[in-house]
Amino acid sequence: MTEHIVILGGGTGGTVLANDLADRLEPELDAGNVRVTLVNDGPDHVYKPVWLYVPFGQREPDDGRRPLAELVDDDVDLWIDRVTDIDTDDQRLRFRDRARSVEYDHLVLATGSTLAPEQIPGLPEGGHDYYSESGSIALRENLLEFTDGHLVLSVIGSPHMCPAAPLEFVFMADDWFRERGLRDDIEITYTYPIQRVHGNPHIAEWARPLMDDRDISVETFFNADEIGPEAQTITSMEGTELDYDLLVTIPPHAGVDLIEEAGLGDDGWVDVDKRTLEADAADNVYALGDTADTGVPNAGSVAHYQAGVVGQRLASEIRGRPATASYDGKTLCFIETGMDAASFVEFDYENPPSPAPPSEKLHWSKLAYNESYWLTARGLL
Ligand SMILES: Cc1cc2nc3c(=O)[nH]c(=O)nc-3n(C[C@H](O)[C@H](O)[C@H](O)COP(=O)(O)OP(=O)(O)OC[C@H]3O[C@@H](n4cnc5c(N)ncnc54)[C@H](O)[C@@H]3O)c2cc1C
Structure with a gap:
């Protein structure tokens, strides 16, 4: 048989x-x-x-x-x-x-x-994302035109793919705007649903000072409840309302x-x-x-x-x-901390993560890993 x-x-x-x-x-x-x-x-x-x-x-x-x-x-x-x-x-x-x-x-x-943006009223019309192919293309157009104002990155719901990617995005955006001489005109706010900036307390403890150093504002305990695409507002269940000029979200997942x-x-x-x-x-x-x-x-x-x-x-x-x-x-993960530096974590059920100091070498390692991925998929690595 x-x-x-x-x-x-x-x-x-x-x-x-x-x-x-x-x-x-x-x-x-x-x-x-x-x-x-x-x-x-x-x-x-x-x-x-x-x-x-x-x-x-x-x-x-x-x-x-x-x-x-x-x-x-x-x-x-x-x-x-x-x-x-x-x-x-x-x-x-x-x-x-x-x-x-x-x-x-x-x-x-x-x-x-899968992504479920429809769970949040106003999100399909008001929010951008880079968690889909079409979303990442649309965001590229918007990011290029964005030269001043308030960028809000809101993590909506958990679990979501790649828990590090929201941190990576704000670190990269901060660097990208600085390189282009725009950072003084752009405010960046990061919101997260629980009391810290990442689900894992060790990664959160490592990331928070980096965010403070880069003038990335943080709103924790922020569970997005509704987006107002006309008024350009995002409101949390906890009652906080933020005005935005460009909203990037990690949409709810299922x-x-x-x-x-x-x-x-x-x-x-x-x-x-x-x-x-x-x-x-x-x-x-x-x-x-x-x-x-x-x-x-x-x-x-x-x-x-x-x-x-x-x-x-x-x-x-x-x-x-x-x-x-x-x-x-x-679990293994490289975490971009800018456009040309990254950290690295490796952990399991018994051993918690301890993020490596960010370096250019780790950034290139992440890019090399992305290239070699096609060998991984074939089962060769
Ligand atoms: C922006 C972004 C950055 C990321 N960065 C990293 C990173 O740096 N490192 C990392 O480790 N991970 C990263 N991830 C996460 C990683 O991509 C996912 O965790 C990974 O793809 C999960 O693999 P999977 O096989 O479970 O599912 P997927 O790769 O999503 O594959 C699922 C497949 O199942 C198919 N499928 C679903 N339902 C059906 C059905 N009914 N019939 C037939 N086919 C079906 C889908 O079409 C899809 O092809 C990132 C994700 C995103 C969005």
């Missing part, structure tokens, strides 16, 4: 896993004992970290896109289609285009995050609807064991990357490490051995 592994989502986690399995299970794939199918709802693999650089004119959105067919091993069946229903009792998937449902023996959910519809977790995030990455509510289902609710940041590095763990576990299961690989919470 051929065992069918289906990976749902061809982003960072799903693509790394597909290539990992092609390598790890090569004998079984060659013998026809296993089939690996990767399903993605578009033909391209999208590398989202590129979007941070688009508003500053440093990268083009196309730099973050490559055809999945070029990245995925030939031994993997690549289906460009959208899964519309997961039946975990019958172990079946239904599709937008494919007429027949398909059975799986093992399912891996790697469906990522997972994909079909997760909740399948009873696997709330808001599209899959309830999992944070070490085995097995879904709580169904057998033979794993989740990894953003959609796996492990409490670690929604980051590509996390998806990458988790893919290695799920790959090892699946290979053990296919070979009838106990699955022992476990995810230790490993």
